Amino acid sequence: MYDQAGTPPASRTDFVLESIKEAILNGELKPGQALVETDLAAWLTVSKTPVREALKTLVGSGLVVMSPYKGAAVRTVDAAMAAALYDVRLLLEPEALRRAVELGASFDEAALALEDTDDLARRSLANRRFHRALYAGCGNPLMVEILDGLRDQAALVTVAGWGLHPTWEAEAAEHRAILAAATDRDAGLATELLRRHIRTFADRLTEELPDVVR
Incomplete structure (x- = not known):
């Protein structure tokens, strides 16, 4: 994952964050879809730690919602x-x-x-x-x-x-x-x-x- 200038992300967490964000915005990750840390880590070939940090950031920006029972999911627009x-x-x-x-x-x-x-x-x-x-x-x-x-x-x-x-x-x-x-x-x-x-x-x-x- 690179930005439009061809510059690599500053950290592994940034890479994970931008990858998940892009997948949400291009519809690869659907509204309401569960975001399982182990699945995302395997998809991006990283450990669960940067995935967990990226999901926290995405919750803060409003793209992801977190439930104490269901975990993280792509936010559904209503x-x-x-x-x-x-x-x-x-x-x-x-x-x-x-x-x-x-x-x-x-x-x-x-x-x-x-x-x-x-x-x-x-x-x-x-x-x-x-x-x-x-x-x-x-x-x-x-x-x-x-x-x-x-x-x-x-x-x-x-x-x-x-x-x-x-x-x-x-x-x-x-x-x-x-x-x-x-x-x-x-x-x-x-x-x-x-x-x-x-x-x-x-x-x-x-x-x-x-x-x-x-």
Whole structure:
């Protein structure tokens, strides 16, 4: 497992973490699937220790849930989870973009993240990079930290949405329009386009996902 620059992970735990995360986001590990330490260790040819540490991190990021009786499992997305996540994003992300535009932040990273690929994991990574590049220059480190903390869950929800309807081509066009407004320094238009982009996806998901997953 290497990152896009071809750099190996810093540690065995990082390797395990990124491998499991990618398998979740590309659907190889299904929602609700049990994550058994011995099975994952054998799959990745590592000991159980880095697997255990990686699962703890994934629980913290919201991709994995832990039950005292059933152990670890891939988180299943339901309408309530999606609604709560997108409620926070709608409050913070457009405002962060508005501030970034008004501060004259660079959006070069957002342009580089406009990737066209059929691989779900790579598309999800590019989507994450694009949205982070929009808010990273907002000038408020705490706002960035909060939004960064939502990125893994947002990726999980996005992939779930794409599984219902592959809408990424329409979303890519929306990304290009948002980026054009941001680079033109039209804070009002960029903010409105981003708000509409997030809300459209959220509204569709909350209608189509199950109400509660037990």
